[in-house]
Amino acid sequence: MSASTSSPATRILGLASAAGMALLLLFALVLSPADVVQEETVRMFYVHIPTALMAFTAFFVTVGASIGYLVKRTEWWDVTAGASAEMGAVLLAATLISGALWGRVTWGVYWTWDARLTLTALLFVLVLGYLAVRRLPVDRDQRARLAAVVGLLLAPTTIACHYATTWWRTLHQQQTVTTTDAQMDGLMLFTFALGMVVFALIYAWLTIHRFRILWLEHRVEDLGLDVAIAERRREAEATEAPAVAGGLR
Amino acid sequence: MLLASVSNATEEHRFQWTLVLLCWSTVLVALGALVVRTVQRGRKLARQVPEEQRRWM
Numbered sequence A: 001m002s003a004s005t006s007s008p009a010t011r012i013l014g015l016a017s018a019a020g021m022a023l024l025l026l027f028a029l030v031l032s033p034a035d036v037v038q039e040e041t042v043r044m045f046y047v048h049i050p051t052a053l054m055a056f057t058a059f060f061v062t063v064g065a066s067i068g069y070l071v072k073r074t075e076w077w078d079v080t081a082g083a084s085a086e087m088g089a090v091l092l093a094a095t096l097i098s099g100a101l102w103g104r105v106t107w108g109v110y111w112t113w114d115a116r117l118t119l120t121a122l123l124f125v126l127v128l129g130y131l132a133v134r135r136l137p138v139d140r141d142q143r144a145r146l147a148a149v150v151g152l153l154l155a156p157t158t159i160a161c162h163y164a165t166t167w168w169r170t171l172h173q174q175q176t177v178t179t180t181d182a183q184m185d186g187l188m189l190f191t192f193a194l195g196m197v198v199f200a201l202i203y204a205w206l207t208i209h210r211f212r213i214l215w216l217e218h219r220v221e222d223l224g225l226d227v228a229i230a231e232r233r234r235e236a237e238a239t240e241a242p243a244v245a246g247g248l249r
Numbered sequence B: 001m002l003l004a005s006v007s008n009a010t011e012e013h014r015f016q017w018t019l020v021l022l023c024w025s026t027v028l029v030a031l032g033a034l035v036v037r038t039v040q041r042g043r044k045l046a047r048q049v050p051e052e053q054r055r056w057m
Helices: A008-031 A040-072 A075-106 A115-133 A140-152 A154-167 A185-246 B002-048
Strands: none
Touching: A008 A040, A008 A075, A008 A185, A008 B002, A040 A075, A040 A115, A040 A140, A040 A154, A040 B002, A075 A115, A075 A140, A075 A185, A075 B002, A115 A140, A115 A154, A140 A154, A185 B002
């Protein structure tokens, strides 16, 4: 069996993600119609919204796992929080890039200091800070505790970011798809739903792999520590042996 | 005038498609790079850890 972070379940998830992405590209770029108002740019909707919503989901998983760590103090919760935050950061970066390109064609600018955009940028900086805390060269428990506390800050920022268009007057448009009114129909709604499923699969697939990588990093750290302790013992024994021999003489 | 309007419409259409394709390709490249990096890092780390500590295998 090859040494990797794969398992039968992740292989199935990976294949489903790849097949789903191919199907999504077909629907988003070829089969779904252009919008009456937004014309061809509506095709960015099928990547921008799913990446944003999955990034928010990832941050909520991080918040939940951070609470789990603070309560249970087990490695599993800490690693889950870290893996989900890594995926959230990548998905949020994708959201910012796709949003900037969509903004250029809709508003005429790549960026504006609108409440939604500013909060998204703040959230991105916050998650980068969280990931930086996870790399601090301190004791693992201390690092995990600190990361869990910083992880909790993602909750209010994510909520404010999600509801920014409702709470404040923003240039960014209001929610298009709500639970009570989709404001879309037919192929467009199907393509959006497919996008949500595909990005959820990608999130699940890569988060499992990122979890295993963080888990392995801890094991390598432990092995390194064991080797260092064994080396120190050997060094101490080697220096003690001549001294003992000298004392006997 | 009609020709100019058609030309402008085509130019606008091309501009929109350029941004749409740029948007999708950026996201796909970012995700692809993450997948490659994740697989490589996973393999490298898994080789350093005994099999009994890789509980998913």
